[in-house]
Structure formats: C-alpha cells, structure tokens
Amino acid sequence: MTELYPVVALLLLLNIVVGLVRILRGPTAADRMLAAEMFGTSAVVIVLLMAFVTDNPSLVDVALVFALLAALASVTFVSRAWSAMPPSDPDPPCPDVERKP
Template sequence: MTSFYVGVALVLLLTIIIGLLRVLWGPTAADRMMAAQLFSTCGVAILLLLARGFGQLIIEDVALVFALLGALAIVAFVRRAWKTDGPKPDKGA
C-alpha cells in the first residue's frame, strides 16, 4: 500500500515539475504566481499521501501549515507586487 500512495505522490510531484516550466516560461508575472499557487495545493496533497503511505501522522501537521501559509504569498503578490489599476506612478515610465 505504501508504494501505491507514494506512486500517486510521485505523479503529483511530476505535476509540480511540469508547473515549474510555466514558472520558467510564463510570459506574465500572474502566470508565474498562479503556477506557484498550484504547487502549494499539490504540496498539501503530496504531504497527505506521504502521511498515509508511511503511517507518520506528524506529516499531516506539515500539510496543515502549508495549507494555511500557501495563501500568504499570493496575498503578498496581489497587495504588493501586482497592481491593475492603482495610482499612477509619479516618475515617468
């Protein structure tokens, strides 16, 4: 059963790797950030699968922390790095 859970986790890890290509190629900042957000969700799933697969319930705590803090980076991105219709820049661009 361990190999089944880890196998599914491996597929998710490959999903992350494919998503990394989007981070590398992504034309806009939003593409890159959305891909990173996908990794956070994927990471939670991988951690839960590993927790089941190896029978170490402590890993679920790590997944919990990831689930909580995954949103932090995207909030920082939306509030600080990315602006759609903010005030005009004071220096000419």
C-alpha cells in the same frame, strides 16, 4: 491500495515538474504566481499521502501549515509586488509571448 500511494506521489511530483514550465515561460507575473499556487496544492497532497504511507500523523500538521500559509503568498503578491510593478512593463496583451530577457 495504500501501496499505490507512492506511485501517486511520484505522479504528483511529475505534475509539479511539468508545471515548472509555466514559471519559466510566464509571460506575466500572475501566471508565475498561479503556478506557485498550484504547486502548493500538489505539495499538500503529496505530504498527506506521505503521512499515510509512513503512518506519521505529524506530517498532517505540516500540510495544515502549508494550507494555512497558501493564501499569504498570493495576497502578498497581489497587494504588494504586483501593484508596484510598472504597468507598461511586462504584461503583454497577447498571451504566450516569450519575454525578452
């Protein structure tokens, strides 16, 4: 079954690429941040799968560091960047409206 793991990793990467649409479209900063968080999860799984495929346990440490620092980006975002943005600026009340460039 381990032989199928590369396929799974590929699918997960595809998953990330599809998710990039959310980064592109927003519409709010929070949506973009959420997408980045989702990529973190997928990346952790990909690294773990690679660790098993290549039989390299040190990659588990890489995943561990990823997981540890996953909280950092979101927390920085909420408590620094987002709080500082002018409230009127983007955040449209109705979702999925393309922002003017």
